[in-house]
Amino acid sequence: MVERExxxxxxxxxxxxxxxxxxxxxGGAGARARLRLGVGAGLLGVLVLAAIVVPWLWPASxxxxxxxxVRRPPSGEHVFGTDQAGRDLFxxxxxxxxxxxxxxxxxxxxxxxxxxxxxxxxxxxxxxxxRLLMRLLDTVNAVPHLLLGIVIVAxxxxxxxxxxxxxxxxxxxxxARIVRAEVLSLRRRPFVDxxxxxxxxxxxxxxxxxxxxxxxxxxxSAVLVLPHAVWHETALSFLGLGLPPHLxxxxxxLSDARSxxxxxxxxxxAFPSVLLVxxxxxxxxxxxxxxxxxxxxxxxxxxx
Amino acid sequence: xxxxxxxxxxxxxGRPVLDGVDVELHPGATLGLAGPSACxxxxxxxxxxxxxxxxxxxxxxxxxxxxxFRHRAPATQRTAIGVVFQxxxxxxxxxxxxxxxxxxxxxxxxxxxxxxxxxxxxxxxxTRELLARRPHEVSDGQLQRACxxxxxxxxxxxxxxxxxxxxxDASTTALLVRLVRSVAAEGTGVLAxxxxxxxxxxxxxxxxxxx
Numbered sequence: 001m002v003e004r005e006x007x008x009x010x011x012x013x014x015x016x017x018x019x020x021x022x023x024x025x026x027g028g029a030g031a032r033a034r035l036r037l038g039v040g041a042g043l044l045g046v047l048v049l050a051a052i053v054v055p056w057l058w059p060a061s062x063x064x065x066x067x068x069x070v071r072r073p074p075s076g077e078h079v080f081g082t083d084q085a086g087r088d089l090f091x092x093x094x095x096x097x098x099x100x101x102x103x104x105x106x107x108x109x110x111x112x113x114x115x116x117x118x119x120x121x122x123x124x125x126x127x128x129x130x131r132l133l134m135r136l137l138d139t140v141n142a143v144p145h146l147l148l149g150i151v152i153v154a155x156x157x158x159x160x161x162x163x164x165x166x167x168x169x170x171x172x173x174x175x176a177r178i179v180r181a182e183v184l185s186l187r188r189r190p191f192v193d194x195x196x197x198x199x200x201x202x203x204x205x206x207x208x209x210x211x212x213x214x215x216x217x218x219x220x221s222a223v224l225v226l227p228h229a230v231w232h233e234t235a236l237s238f239l240g241l242g243l244p245p246h247l248x249x250x251x252x253x254l255s256d257a258r259s260x261x262x263x264x265x266x267x268x269x270a271f272p273s274v275l276l277v278x279x280x281x282x283x284x285x286x287x288x289x290x291x292x293x294x295x296x297x298x299x300x301x302x303x304x
Numbered sequence: 305x306x307x308x309x310x311x312x313x314x315x316x317x318g319r320p321v322l323d324g325v326d327v328e329l330h331p332g333a334t335l336g337l338a339g340p341s342a343c344x345x346x347x348x349x350x351x352x353x354x355x356x357x358x359x360x361x362x363x364x365x366x367x368x369x370x371x372x373f374r375h376r377a378p379a380t381q382r383t384a385i386g387v388v389f390q391x392x393x394x395x396x397x398x399x400x401x402x403x404x405x406x407x408x409x410x411x412x413x414x415x416x417x418x419x420x421x422x423x424x425x426x427x428x429x430x431t432r433e434l435l436a437r438r439p440h441e442v443s444d445g446q447l448q449r450a451c452x453x454x455x456x457x458x459x460x461x462x463x464x465x466x467x468x469x470x471x472x473d474a475s476t477t478a479l480l481v482r483l484v485r486s487v488a489a490e491g492t493g494v495l496a497x498x499x500x501x502x503x504x505x506x507x508x509x510x511x512x513x514x515x
Contacts, residue, residue: 022427078478189394190389190391190394190395191394191396191397191398193353193355193387193389193395193396194387194389194396194408194451194454195397195408195412196355196374196375196382196459197353197354197355197383197385197386197387197409197455198382198383198408198409198412198413199379199382199383199409199413199458200375200408200409200412201379201411201412202375204412205375208397209397212399213399236400239381278401
């Protein structure tokens with residue numbers, strides 16, 4: 001009895017020590033991380049809410065051409081001003097953000113699905129399937145992402161699906177690499193040996209041991225992909241290859257705003273750019289905090 | 305009988321760890337294998353557990369030649385051999401409860417629990433409360449008890465214990481060895497690998513000592 005208490009006591013001690021190291025960090029770094037997560041999540045929440053609610057409250061304003069209100073600077077009536085066709089930029093920018101975020105989320109889901117499947121199959125099977133898939137991955141990576149994106153989008157001009165496909169095709173490789181590395185280290189662990197010895201098939205081991213273990217890493221890379229996807233979509237639309245001109249997106253708006261800047265219309269560029277930067281920073285902040293939580297060794301490496 | 309003939313096996317090309325080893329495990333008998341670190345005890349245990357493919361040589365299980373190793377071995381051959389590993393903490397899925405760990409082989413091979421889980425967990429002294437815990441909430445000794453229960457849950461005809469007792473205290477060692485001896489008495493062939501000569505002397509019917 002005494003022995004058990006001693007054993008339990010030492011275990012409890014070990015656990016609380018481990019929690020302090022990895023789970024909820026205390027002190028300055030921990031407080032900063034929590035602040036970064038709080039600010040990031042709050043900001044992203046406000047932006048997402050605004051992007052959903054505002055275009056829904058004034059659905060017409062985004063597309064409405066009002067030639068009596070052309071090129072108005074920000075005022076009480078038009079908070080972000082109006083563009084060359086008299087469209088309200090507040091509503092149009094948020095509608096654009098909604099499209100950008102939607103594209104980003106679909107891309108993130110597509111990216112982790114493709115990346116996890118390829119990475120898990122390559123890492124788990126090894127041998128020629130691994131070599132084949134990794135060379136395919138190298139081939140995709142060898143082409144500059146934006147260039148590959150431009151080629152795909154140029155083949156199907158003005159299609160939302162093409163934009164999404166171009167982002168997924170260029171971004172799955174990162175997830176696949178991370179998942180493959182994780183699977184390679186997992187598949188030779190003794191608990192996998194124990195499962196094999198217990199009669200488990202490879203599919204069973206993949207489903208019950210490997211995939212749950214890489215889920216955290218995969219989810220993290222999905223969050224990391226979000227800002228990338230937003231920028232990628234914006235860049236393609238800015239180049240005039242992305243979404244069709246009538247569909248508001250941050251990239252389209254900024255593309256139109258270029259010519260307005262020469263006419264003194266700074267608000268055409270300023271507000272959409274600020275929203276784009278804020279969205280990216282908020283997601284990146286959340287991703288960085290999650291990475292520190294899920295992969296604590298990175299922080300200990302930094303601390304050393 | 306679980307036997308291996310002319311085993312040559314290693315990890316680096318040109319440097320075999322075992323070179324021309326023959327071994328036989330008979331039902332109901334316990335073979336002890338002692339020797340210093342890095343002499344190839346665990347390597348032999350891994351080959352006999354069908355978890356490591358030898359470079360050459362043959363393994364035979366109850367008259368049937370073993371044609372593949374790891375998942376390439378048929379499930380019926382793999383499940384006929386139970387394995388207990390040296391480090392229980394690495395040998396269990398960290399996110400599962402001990403109950404799930406013990407039941408895993410039943411789930412994996414789609415067999416029903418005919419009361420064997422209750423019988424074994426009682427024999428290794430795991431209470432219901434302990435079974436509901438996860439690996440990081442129990443000690444190495446408690447975890448190794450669950451590992452022995454898991455290795456026996458499919459009623460294997462052979463049991464490979466690779467340094468089963470090196471991470472556990474004396475009373476748990478006694479309990480685990482007593483249970484392994486009782487399954488050996490019921491006809492299970494056991495390979496007991498350890499660097500503890502005195503323990504094997506008391507445990508096994510025959511002890512082989514490697515230099």
